[in-house]
């Protein structure tokens with residue numbers, strides 16, 4: 001079976017602690033994963049086994065060759081309040097955001113798992129951003145159960161537990 005390229009964009013929230021499982025489960029489903037963390041995600045990645053998956057940070061130098069093939073699909077797990085709003089607004093001021101904006105513009109299959117507490121999720125920009133992304137075809141998957149028709153905010157103090165109970169299979173199944 002020929003592997004297809006999956007970009008796993010990881011933002012700075014507790015679910016970033018499961019990125020290593022994302023690499024493992026993606027491979028089990030026949031994907032070749034590349035990990036693209038935001039700066040804020042890096043502390044969560046420090047002690048994880050990412051299975052030697054390529055980790056791509058920062059913009060490449062102008063004379064540097066491309067570091068990854070075009071992705072067949074993108075998973076944004078977790079998608080923070082900050083990144084999700086910037087992405088929906090077409091803000092590409094970091095490498096992960098450039099990847100996400102390009103995926104949206106090229107209608108590359110994308111699953112996002114938003115991860116925000118209710119005080120952030122109550123901000124009006126959040127709902128507007130989710131609507132923009134859904135309109136453009138992004139599958140929005142609830143971090144609690146993988147549901148795509150509803151999205152619950154993460155209750156304060158439960159982020160670690162939601163991350164532990166999260167199943168990467170939900171994401172890979174949405175990409176079938």
Ligand SMILES: Cc1cc2nc3c(=O)[nH]c(=O)nc-3n(C[C@H](O)[C@H](O)[C@H](O)COP(=O)(O)O)c2cc1C
Pocket residue numbers: 010011012013014038039040041079080081082083084115116117120154159
């Ligand atoms: C311990 C910790 C937990 C955090 N949890 C969340 C979260 O659940 N959702 C969120 O949107 N931001 C959370 N943040 C804040 C983000 O990390 C912060 O907004 C950061 O700027 C996001 O950057 P990024 O979108 O580039 O990853 C958390 C920060 C810390 C230090």
